[in-house]
Amino acid sequence: MKKRLLTGLLTLLMPALALAGEYDLTVDRVKIDTGDFVKEGIGYNGKSPGPVMRFKEGENVRINVTNNLDEMTSIHWHGLILPFEQDGVPGISFPGIKPGETFTYEFPIVQAGTYWFHSHSGFQEPDGAFGAIVIEPEGREPFRYDREYVVQLTDKHPHSGDRIMRNLKMMPDYYNRQQQTVGEFFSDASKNGLMNTIQDRMAWGDMRMMKADVEDVQGFTGMINGMGPEQNWTGLFEPGERIRLRFINSSAMTYFDVRIPGLGMTVVQADGNNVQPVNVDEFRIGVAETYDVIVRPRDAQAYTIFAESMGRSGYARATLAPEEGMAASVPPMRDAPRLTMADMSGMPGMDHGDMDHGDMTAQGDMDHSNMSDMDHSAMMEGGSDPFYAKGSGIAPAAANGGKFLSYADLKAQKPLYEEREPTREIELRLTGNMERYTWSINGVKYEDADPIRLKYGERVRFKFVNETMMTHPMHLHGMWSILDVGAGEWNPIKHTVSVQPGTTVYMETEVDAPGQWAFHCHLSYHAAAGMFRKVIVEGSPDTTQAKADVATEEGGDA
Amino acid sequence: MSRIRTFMAVSLLSPILLPGAAAAQEMIADTSARKQALTSWGVQFEELEYRYSDDDEELGVWNADFFYGTDDLKVRWLTKGEYAIEEQAYEGLENQLVGQIPISDFFDAKAGVRFDTPEGPDRTYAVLGVAGLAPQWFEIDANLYVSDEGDTSAELDAEYELLLTNYWILSATLDATVAFSEDREIGVGKGLVSTETGLRLSYDLVDRALSPYVGVVHERKYGDTADYAESEGGSTKDWFAVIGARIVF
Ligand SMILES: [Cu+2]
Numbered sequence: 001m002k003k004r005l006l007t008g009l010l011t012l013l014m015p016a017l018a019l020a021g022e023y024d025l026t027v028d029r030v031k032i033d034t035g036d037f038v039k040e041g042i043g044y045n046g047k048s049p050g051p052v053m054r055f056k057e058g059e060n061v062r063i064n065v066t067n068n069l070d071e072m073t074s075i076h077w078h079g080l081i082l083p084f085e086q087d088g089v090p091g092i093s094f095p096g097i098k099p100g101e102t103f104t105y106e107f108p109i110v111q112a113g114t115y116w117f118h119s120h121s122g123f124q125e126p127d128g129a130f131g132a133i134v135i136e137p138e139g140r141e142p143f144r145y146d147r148e149y150v151v152q153l154t155d156k157h158p159h160s161g162d163r164i165m166r167n168l169k170m171m172p173d174y175y176n177r178q179q180q181t182v183g184e185f186f187s188d189a190s191k192n193g194l195m196n197t198i199q200d201r202m203a204w205g206d207m208r209m210m211k212a213d214v215e216d217v218q219g220f221t222g223m224i225n226g227m228g229p230e231q232n233w234t235g236l237f238e239p240g241e242r243i244r245l246r247f248i249n250s251s252a253m254t255y256f257d258v259r260i261p262g263l264g265m266t267v268v269q270a271d272g273n274n275v276q277p278v279n280v281d282e283f284r285i286g287v288a289e290t291y292d293v294i295v296r297p298r299d300a301q302a303y304t305i306f307a308e309s310m311g312r313s314g315y316a317r318a319t320l321a322p323e324e325g326m327a328a329s330v331p332p333m334r335d336a337p338r339l340t341m342a343d344m345s346g347m348p349g350m351d352h353g354d355m356d357h358g359d360m361t362a363q364g365d366m367d368h369s370n371m372s373d374m375d376h377s378a379m380m381e382g383g384s385d386p387f388y389a390k391g392s393g394i395a396p397a398a399a400n401g402g403k404f405l406s407y408a409d410l411k412a413q414k415p416l417y418e419e420r421e422p423t424r425e426i427e428l429r430l431t432g433n434m435e436r437y438t439w440s441i442n443g444v445k446y447e448d449a450d451p452i453r454l455k456y457g458e459r460v461r462f463k464f465v466n467e468t469m470m471t472h473p474m475h476l477h478g479m480w481s482i483l484d485v486g487a488g489e490w491n492p493i494k495h496t497v498s499v500q501p502g503t504t505v506y507m508e509t510e511v512d513a514p515g516q517w518a519f520h521c522h523l524s525y526h527a528a529a530g531m532f533r534k535v536i537v538e539g540s541p542d543t544t545q546a547k548a549d550v551a552t553e554e555g556g557d558a
Numbered sequence: 559m560s561r562i563r564t565f566m567a568v569s570l571l572s573p574i575l576l577p578g579a580a581a582a583q584e585m586i587a588d589t590s591a592r593k594q595a596l597t598s599w600g601v602q603f604e605e606l607e608y609r610y611s612d613d614d615e616e617l618g619v620w621n622a623d624f625f626y627g628t629d630d631l632k633v634r635w636l637t638k639g640e641y642a643i644e645e646q647a648y649e650g651l652e653n654q655l656v657g658q659i660p661i662s663d664f665f666d667a668k669a670g671v672r673f674d675t676p677e678g679p680d681r682t683y684a685v686l687g688v689a690g691l692a693p694q695w696f697e698i699d700a701n702l703y704v705s706d707e708g709d710t711s712a713e714l715d716a717e718y719e720l721l722l723t724n725y726w727i728l729s730a731t732l733d734a735t736v737a738f739s740e741d742r743e744i745g746v747g748k749g750l751v752s753t754e755t756g757l758r759l760s761y762d763l764v765d766r767a768l769s770p771y772v773g774v775v776h777e778r779k780y781g782d783t784a785d786y787a788e789s790e791g792g793s794t795k796d797w798f799a800v801i802g803a804r805i806v807f
Contacts (some may be wrong), residue, residue, distance in 0.1 A: 091590030124589070167766075170600040170806065174766050177724040202672055205694035206665060322583065372719075435691055438629055445629075447595050529596065534588060 009182030014151055016259025023063045027073045027097075027119070030281065032128055034156045034221040034265025035228030041128030042069065042119070049250065050117075050131030050228050052150050056140040057112045063105040063165045063357035063476040065097060068209060076477070076518075077133065079115040079272050079495040084515025087131070089120045092516050092534055096121060112137030114246040114290045116152070123161020126252035126524045127157045135272075141372070142413055143268050143277065145294055149235040149246035153285070153307055153316050153349055155220035155254035156228070164217060165525055175217045175480040178313060178336045179210060196426040198284060203341070208500055213434060213469050214313030214394055215523065217253040222307060231303040232327060234342070237299045244268075246292050249285040252524040253472065255310035255498075257284050258291075259399055260320070261331060266295040267405055274413035281402030286473040286498040291405075294379065295480050297510070302326035310394065311312065312336040331503075334399065339469055342391035346466045389502030394471070399422045403436035408485045410492035416480065417510050419489040422461035430499060430521070430531065432468045438529055439468075439521065444523035452519065454511045463506045472526065473498045478517040481507045493545040496522060575793070601804070607802025609775060613793060616643040619800075622720070625658075632658040640676075647677040654685055665690030673702060679743050682706045693718075695719070709798040711737040711751070722759075730758040740782060745790065747782020760804060769804040 030043035044050025055061055067073045074096050076088040086107040090096035097103040112135045119129035134148045157164060167174040180201075191198040204211055227233040237243050245265075249256060249447045259265075259282040267278045270294035277294075285291055285307075298302055301319035310314060312333045320329050371508070385406045388395035398404040432439040454460055462481075464474060475482075475496045482491050484506040491508075520532035605621040612774040625634045633655070640650040656670030665688050672683040687701035699715040704708050713735045718730040727804040735751040758773030774800040 091593060092586070092708035095586075096590070165596075166600065168599050169596070171766060179721055179724055181721045181723050183723070202694070208691055208693065208695065323687070412643040435664055436629060436660070447593055528592070532592065 002107040014532060015070050017354075020060045021055065023061065024064060024066070025050065025075070026066045027075075027173065028068045030356060031127065032156060032226075033228075033231075034223060035230035036221045037158050037537065038537075039158060040160075041118065042124045043128050043132050046132070047126030047226065048064070049152050049509070050129075051385060052132045052134055053117065055109045055135045057109055057135055060108050061106070063103050065095045066102040067099055067106065068236075069187055070099050071100060073124060073129070074120045075117050076120040077105075077107075077115070077117050078475075079113075079290070080107070080133070081110050081480070081513070081556070084478055084513065084517060085520070087515075087517065089477065089518045091519050096335065109135055109189060109533055111135060111272060113271050113274075114292050115247060116248045116250055116290065118250065120518070123165065123252075123528070125250075126161040126164070128156075128252045132246070132248055141276055142505070143244075143266075144242060145244040146241040147237065147287055148227065148246060150246045150248065151235075151249055151305065152225050152248045152320065153222045153254075153256055154249075155217070155251040155309070156223050157217065157220040157252070158503055159219075161524065163346070163530055167475075168216065168437045168525055168529075172216070173210070173432050175219050176210070176212060176215075177218055178214075178311065180338075188403045207344070207536065208435060209339075209344065209461065209469055210434075211340070211393070213334070213339060213459060214337055215254065215313055216311060216434075216437075216470065218311065218313035220254065220309075220314050221254070222254070222309065222314050222423050224305065224307070224316045224318040227318070228518070229315060234319040234324060234326075235318070235320050236324065237297060239322060239501060240296070242294050243320065244294050245294060245305075246290065247285055247327075248290045249287055250286050252313070253287065255284055255286050256307040257282060257310060258305070258307045259397060260295060260305050261300055261328070261400070263295045263297055263303050263320075265295050267291055267293050267409075270492055271496060272408050275495045276411040276413055276490075277406060278409045279403065280398075280405040280409075281400050282398040283405035284396050285467055286522075288469070288475055288496040289494070289498070290471050302328040304328040304330055308332055308333045310337075310396075332401070338389055340393040340395045342397070342538065343393055343469055345502040346468075347505070349469060350427050360543070365481060386501045387498075387503060387505065392500065393504060394500070407492075407498075410483070411490040412484060413489050415489045416493050417482065420459055422508050423458040425461040425463055427463045427465065428474075429465045429467050430472050430474075431472070432526070432529075434469070437525075439526040439531035441533055444519075446532035446534075447530065449533060451534040451536045454535060454537045456511055456513045456514050456537055456541065459508055464497070464505045466499045466501050466503055466505075469501045470523075470526075471498055471500050472531065473522040474506060474520070475522045476509065476517065478513045478515065478520045478535075478537075479509050481513065483507050513537060560594065566589055566784060577726045595630065597626070599626040600624070602794065603803070603805040605802060606805060607771075607800045609798040610798045612797045614723060615796070617649070617671070618643060619802075620678050627658070629796050630659060631668075646662075649676060649708050651676045655697070656685055657689070658689070662690070665693070668701070674744075677763075681741075705741065707741060707743075708721070709739045709741045709746070711735060711746070725762045727760050727762070728759065729756075729758050731758075737783075742786065745783060746788040747784075747786060751783045752777065752782040756800070767806050771800075771804065773800045774798065 024042050030041050030048050031557050032039050032041040032048050073501050074090045086105050087093040118125040120406040132152050141521050221228045225233045254418040265280055300322045302319050307316040350527045385395050396404045429442050431443045444545045473496050480493045481497050483494050483497050495509050514537050517535045519535045520527045601624050603622040607619050609617040621638045625632050626796045627633055638652045638653040640735045642649050652674045653670040656668040658668045660668045661667045668687040670685050672685050674681040681707045683703040689699040692698045697717040703711045715733045733754040737751050738747050740748045754777050756772045756775040760769040760771035762769045768794045779797045780796040787794050
């Protein structure tokens with residue numbers, strides 16, 4: 001009765017939401033076959049990954065989620081802008097979904113693009129609880145394509161999430177099988193000289209840090225759309241067609257370097273937001289990020305989609321082909337990278353060489369017109385990626401010597417927000433201790449931390465300083481993260497921002513969503529170990545101002 | 559309970575009362591597992607081996623530890639034993655129960671009790687120690703003991719692992735015990751009591767959970783301790799060939 005009244009009111013209030021879609025999802029125990037091993041996992045509607053949810057911008061969706069597990073569950077709609085009670089983070093947005101219970105999510109779709117959804121409970125997401133979201137825009141896409149595929153990547157591990165966390169706590173290098181060996185000592189010695197090699201080993205030994213700490217969970221099988229390299233997911237095409245590939249990295253822990261040998265890619269969207277097209281040969285996709293690219297194979301031949309992990313400990317592989325059963329060669333993985341002292345330069349008390357980045361980020365005042373001309377572009381010409389520490393051991397390079405996508409290349413297709421000065425800056429140091437496998441923000445783990453309080457209507461500039469030797473994909477729920485690439489109003493809009501070791505990265509947020517939100521590193525075991533915060537947005541659309549806004553919006557839509 | 563109910567009610571209403579949604583902000587406190595300290599546990603048999611000495615003595619030896627706790631406080635049970643197979647007697651049998659807290663980035667402090675119950679007289683000790691990772695990757699465990707007889711002693715364990723490959727590992731260990739007073743009843747003289755040096759070559763067969771190894775161990779007693787051992791007809795220097803496995807789960 002009450003509900004019907006509510007729906008009635010809703011329709012009256014929001015005439016734009018004429019469309020309504022109802023969807024059902026079940027959360028189930030499933031079997032996952034990677035081709036290398038078979039394991040028990042968690043999936044949606046009986047499989048992992050779950051279904052591709054297709055929404056329309058402007059539609060009001062209702063999603064009935066039934067929990068068939070014997071434990072609590074939840075679904076978070078990654079990257080979607082929605083009321084906070086619908087965001088699906090237990091303990092922050094809602095209490096969670098009990099075993100046997102059906103929870104109905106209901107929210108308007110106010111955006112378009114490629115996103116994904118996943119469980120925010122325990123380690124259900126690493127165990128397989130995720131799926132893709134594709135949202136068709138209200139208007140026309142600013143680029144053409146003849147067909148599209150979702151390419152959802154993950155890193156499927158034979159161990160359960162709980163087991164992995166426990167092993168990492170017991171032995172932080174449990175999964176690292178790329179450590180430096182005696183053999184590497186001798187090969188380095190013959191390359192760089194004995195004394196240099198000894199000095200190098202001593203320097204790292206003094207810090208008790210490993211140059212091999214690029215990926216802390218290895219031993220996975222890379223998967224694309226639920227298929228391992230041997231199972232070879234295949235997308236069909238007719239020569240000459242433009243194919244839109246919606247890459248989603250649903251990994252628990254793994255960054256992938258993606259290329260399609262023989263094909264150039266045009267990046268048209270990042271994290272669901274259109275960007276000015278960039279032609280690249282390869283790109284790195286951080287955990288939880290999405291990139292849409294357009295490829296145009298002209299020949300009737302097979303092409304390999306090759307995604308090797310950033311640490312080169314595993315890869316995912318799929319094929320684009322004119323007919324089923326065709327395959328192209330699978331390139332070998334490149335050598336495992338080693339961190340350098342430049343990647344350590346973000347650590348307090350460490351001063352290695354001249355750090356341009358340090359200088360660049362030292363400016364504490366809000367003078368951001370200066371920042372806009374920041375030497376990002378200048379540095380690009382030098383061939384190095386400004387989002388990596390200068391001299392970083394993990395700075396990417398394209399396999400064919402061509403163009404590797406940098407954050408600095410991402411420019412918004414259309415600014416979503418008006419340019420304005422941030423009202424304040426919040427510094428978030430990304431901290432941790434690999435030997436204890438603790439991860440934190442400003443040295444404090446989530447369990448001991450107070451929430452970050454923001455005020456509705458302000459524009460906050462977040463300053464991330466990575467003081468660890470690992471890359472952290474930082475994800476703010478509920479609001480957009482405007483990544484400062486030095487492009488002013490053309491700065492790209494993202495939901496997940498990777499912060500490389502030894503670097504400082506800025507993003508700005510228009511605080512336009514009241515409620516409580518999660519903010520965390522999207523590496524599953526980093527978040528679980530404490531690199532997590534609650535964000536409280538205090539205040540609400542101010543009576544007068546807010547009403548005016550709503551009125552104009554309604555007028556526009558109607 | 560009532561908190562959750564209030565929250566649910568507000569969440570139902572919020573679509574129409576959007577400006578009012580702010581009132582819901584303080585409603586829900588995070589009581590999920592994520593907000594609790596992460597507890598963890600583990601079992602580690604650093605040594606589980608068969609030793610064969612140059613005097614044809616055969617020993618079964620273990621050195622294991624079980625822990626449960628959080629980053630801030632762990633409870634640890636350490637157990638060590640040497641069982642003489644022919645004599646069917648424990649040459650050494652010690653158990654420690656300690657609480658452990660972090661004191662620096664790489665080191666923990668430990669405090670607790672130790673019970674020695676080999677063949678012969680028993681001893682109970684108070685234990686105070688530090689354990690952690692020293693620069694250059696030396697694993698260090700240093701302890702101070704005070705026995706119920708009032709005798710004090712100290713023990714230092716150090717270990718270094720050399721990666722021949724990422725699966726073949728050569729590990730070197732050194733244990734040394736020093737007594738600050740003599741405890742004749744258990745055959746301990748003042749000064750350096752004993753050392754045990756080992757070299758083991760292991761292979762990670764199943765992840766890091768099962769790593770079989772072979773190696774050599776040298777045990778030596780010093781000073782008065784050596785004299786006491788000799789007068790009892792025991793040896794003071796022993797070489798052992800060892801075969802065993804490291805087990806972690
Ligand atoms: Cu992280």
